[in-house]
Amino acid sequence: MCWFHMRKNVEKNLYLVEDKALHGDIMNDIETLQLSTNKNIFDIATRLFLKKWKNEDKFLRYFSNEWLNSKNGWFEGLATHVPNTNNALEVTNRVIKDEDILRERLVLSGFTVVLYSIVNKWSKERNPTLINSKKFEHQPLITLSAWTHAYNWVKLNKDVVSICNSETTMHYLLAGEETRITDKEIKRYENCTFNSFGHVQVCLLQYMA
Incomplete structure (x- = not known):
């Protein structure tokens, strides 16, 4: 579960809380939940979160149904040593849709042809012998x-x-x-x-x- 997308979806539903002055506090608390280092802490923290905001029935109903009872894999400790967002993957997905398939729905045979074209293009773009090749980073850049x-x-x-x-x-x-x-x-x-x-x-x- 991508934390970035989960957060954006929750922000869109903050309208369920009528008092806008509470929106920031609620999001800060959800960000705290995301820091849970294991399932036990996450379960305890969510129970206390629900108790704290018990007067916000509409929002808690949405939050519980959407992000606790079903899609609850957005806290840090669920999978350590892996990214908590998939933004880089989403960017690649958008490039494929915008530049290669032009957002069309392709049959399998047609997509296979496009797929070969994509792999060929990406391979050439990242050929280190070319002057303008796209550099593939083997290590993260540290500022x-x-x-x-x-x-x-x-x-x-x-x-x-x-x-x-x-x-x-x-x-x-x-x-x-x-x-x-x-x-x-x-x-x-x-x-x-x-x-x-x-x-x-x-x-x-x-x-x-």
Whole structure:
């Protein structure tokens, strides 16, 4: 589930909340839900989210039916180490529709001919021997700003607590400027002892696992 598209769809349905002043707070809370690092935290956080906004019946009915009861695979911890959006894939899809099939519905035999043409064109465009070839990046480009932020973060010299389980190792550290994390804080995070949605926000934004 693409987080970007999920977010856009939710924004389109915020009209179900009559008080426009609440729209920003609701979206901020949904962005917090998206940060859930596993299914257990996501389930607890969503229950507290629904409790917090229980007076917004129309919106919660839409949100529950559309994004909790069925398409609920939009939180970060569902699939780690993979992108949470598919924007790059969507761009490629649009290019194929606009430039190659001209948004026509093709029969399989006709699409096969077009497919061979697309592969041939893309192969030539990315031929490294050509002067104007499209460069295929083998590594992500890291900006100077990102390097600077990373360097400053490393200088904080944060404590990292590693806990090994049967097949995985979890690494815990505090976000922000804090450098030390206690066993009590780790246990509170692991046990998901959240008293309110506000507590969920503090934990998800403060602790990283």
